[in-house]
Amino acid sequence: GERIGVDLANTFYDNTENIVNEFHEAKDFSGFSFELLRIFTIESPVSEEEFFKLTPAELTEKIYHQALAAYKSKSENIAQTTLPVIKNVFETSAQSFENIVTPFTDGLRSIQVVANLKKAYESQGKELVNALEKNVILAMIDDAWKEHLREMDDLKQSVQNAVYEQKDPLLVYKFESFELFKQMLGKTNKEIVSFITKATLPNESVQQARAPQRREREQVQTSRSENIAAAGEREVIKTPVKAEVKVGRNDPCPCGSGKKYKNCHGQ
Secondary structure, eight states, X not given: OOOSOHHHHHHHHHHHHHHHHHHXXXXXXXXXXXXXXXXXXXXXXXXXXXXXXXXXXXXXXXXXXXXXXXXXXXXXXXXXXXXXXXXXXXXXXXXXXXXXXXXXXXXXXXXXXXXXXXXXXXXXXXXXXXHHHHHHHHHHHHHHHXXXXXXXXXXXXHGGGGGTTTOOHHHHHHHHHHHHHHHHHHHHHHHHHHHHHHOBOGGGOOXXXXXXOOOHHHHOOEESOSOXXXXXXXXXXXXXXXXXXXXXXXXXXXXXXXXXXXXXXXX
């Protein structure tokens, strides 16, 4: 049966369709093959001859099913790899721990995935994969939306120049903002799929989180660093959340350089 969520399956399909359309139109088999490795971490299941012979729709179906099969195999491997640790924690410490925290990395950034210990045990590790998908999707969307809002602020500033070019600023803003939104969706979909297909466990480790810890979303921590805390600790120490002063992209940089923030520390 299909274990992967409908939304994630759609994300796989949308990425496949976009890749096929882009490189098939450009007649670039080499770029197509590299993009499949970069996003899905799979070799092209079609030869160069098939690439040019098949229609975009036929290629999309073929690549989509191959990418999905590869991810399902990877997910099963993650569940099997972590199950012995999950089993040990549940059978020895279930009374003390409600959740487990597992670090995943794609080689560039890391994320601490929180999963319910009992569900992870009863599902033979599959609940951990479910938690990985959920946490990655939420984290990527959160980051993308913050960046999108910054870009929208920049757009508001730049669209004012349309008046000097005798263009309707409202029409320009609507068109450009829609294009930015489409770009954000495409980029976010790629980042989601790319992370989960590359996700590995540093030292194949699982931490224990002391109960009760029910607000899983607050426990998700993303980092650009590859340095991940050693696992196996009895408690997860949460770093206090610090309120950040919001600085506009076109405001003076707080460092006192006299430059705009976007041209200084906002780069």
